[in-house]
Amino acid sequence: MGHNASKTALITGITGQDGAYLAQLLLDKGYRVCGLAPRRSSSDVNLSRLEWLGIEKHVELFDGDLGDLGSLIRMMESCQPDEVYNLAAQSFVQTSWSQPVLTGQVTGVGAVNVLEAVRIAQPKARFYQASTSEMYGLIQEPMQSETTPFYPRSPYAAAKLYAHWMTVNYRESFGIHASSGILFNHESPLRGLEFVTRKVTDGVARIKLGLESELRLGNIDAKRDWGHARDYVNAMWLMLQEETPDDYVIATGITTTVRDMCEIAFSYAGLNMDDHVVIDPKFYRPAEVEVLLGNPGKAQQRLGWKAETSLKAMIEEMVEADMQRLGSR
Numbered sequence: 001m002g003h004n005a006s007k008t009a010l011i012t013g014i015t016g017q018d019g020a021y022l023a024q025l026l027l028d029k030g031y032r033v034c035g036l037a038p039r040r041s042s043s044d045v046n047l048s049r050l051e052w053l054g055i056e057k058h059v060e061l062f063d064g065d066l067g068d069l070g071s072l073i074r075m076m077e078s079c080q081p082d083e084v085y086n087l088a089a090q091s092f093v094q095t096s097w098s099q100p101v102l103t104g105q106v107t108g109v110g111a112v113n114v115l116e117a118v119r120i121a122q123p124k125a126r127f128y129q130a131s132t133s134e135m136y137g138l139i140q141e142p143m144q145s146e147t148t149p150f151y152p153r154s155p156y157a158a159a160k161l162y163a164h165w166m167t168v169n170y171r172e173s174f175g176i177h178a179s180s181g182i183l184f185n186h187e188s189p190l191r192g193l194e195f196v197t198r199k200v201t202d203g204v205a206r207i208k209l210g211l212e213s214e215l216r217l218g219n220i221d222a223k224r225d226w227g228h229a230r231d232y233v234n235a236m237w238l239m240l241q242e243e244t245p246d247d248y249v250i251a252t253g254i255t256t257t258v259r260d261m262c263e264i265a266f267s268y269a270g271l272n273m274d275d276h277v278v279i280d281p282k283f284y285r286p287a288e289v290e291v292l293l294g295n296p297g298k299a300q301q302r303l304g305w306k307a308e309t310s311l312k313a314m315i316e317e318m319v320e321a322d323m324q325r326l327g328s329r
């Protein structure tokens with residue numbers, strides 16, 4: 001609170017996992033927080049995550065869409081942000097093969113719409129782009145850093161790589177204070193149910209409560225560097241407090257197989273994973289990113305950031321939250 005009291009932030013994707021945690025972090029720091037909230041047919045706007053954190057009444061929501069430049073410019077004009085966080089995306093890798101064009105439009109071109117809105121209506125604002133470790137894809141280096149070459153392996157990753165380079169270009173060509181966080185996987189009780197950690201913790205809670213008996217998964221040999229979303233949104237904020245915009249890898253520096261992550265969830269609930277997990281090729285991907293492991297050295301050195309939450313503590317928190325959610329239905 002206090003010294004940031006006069007600052008305003010605008011978050012696209014405020015209704016998603018990271019948007020909700022980032023909104024909470026910025027409200028705690030005394031920011032005025034605006035968010036782009038696309039209309040959804042089921043309930044006008046998806047407020048469930050903001051409600052879970054109890055902050056839905058403290059943010060100002062604007063009607064608009066990443067595909068509609070006019071709506072983004074109008075939002076910049078009414079909100080007048082000091083900081084813009086572009087978190088909106090079609091973010092599920094699997095869906096990017098069934099909807100490659102939409103993924104390109106939202107995740108790739110959509111980011112350029114936000115950059116254009118900044119350039120036209122709020123050029124002094126600092127801009128954050130949600131880049132991803134998926135851009136490394138078929139990596140050749142055992143540990144990925146800011147200098148590791150990219151090799152995207154999905155329509156999602158290719159769209160994110162375009163947005164990433166456009167962010168660099170707006171920084172170099174137009175002097176926009178634009179930074180890109182290359183974030184490795186990060187999870188929480190607010191993670192979407194289709195992503196593997198939450199699918200597992202929700203599945204374990206259902207099995208424990210007798211609502212299901214099996215959990216169907218794809219490639220459980222894949223390895224990911226998993227951290228907690230609450231820790232990672234802090235890195236986004238720290239990047240925009242730097243005088244010079246730059247790109248940073250945000251990761252834990254530890255990689256774990258899907259199998260071992262699963263094991264943590266099942267044993268926490270006192271269950272045996274082998275009694276319940278069924279491998280279903282339906283969840284295999286046309287091209288897989290087999291292993292990701294990030295080197296967060298630059299972020300630690302320059303931003304003083306490091307991951308605080310262990311995978312075990314996070315998965316246990318997620319199982320707990322899912323048991324409570326399902327138990328109280």
Ligand code: NDP
Nearest residue numbers: 013015016017018065066087088089091130132183185186
């Ligand atoms: P989510 O999928 O939880 O949230 C995505 C957000 O984008 C939602 O608020 C969604 O709105 C919004 N959105 C989707 N399409 C549009 C559109 N056309 N116009 C406006 N808003 C739209 O993602 P996360 O919170 O997990 O991730 C945040 C960002 O970080 C994403 O860009 C993701 O690709 C990227 N990322 C995520 C990582 C992770 O491990 N979580 C790692 C690296 C990068 P609605 O709620 O209405 O659907």
Ligand code: GDR
Nearest residue numbers: 091093132133134184185194195196217218219220222283
């Ligand atoms: P990812 O996350 O593709 O890394 O992208 P996801 O949790 O979907 O997959 C992680 C790994 O688990 C394997 N897997 C399964 N995945 C899902 N979803 N469902 C399953 O049943 C299953 N079984 C095995 C996958 O094959 C994969 O190897 C996430 C998203 O948040 C992106 O937006 C973000 O950019 C990256 O993380 C970093």
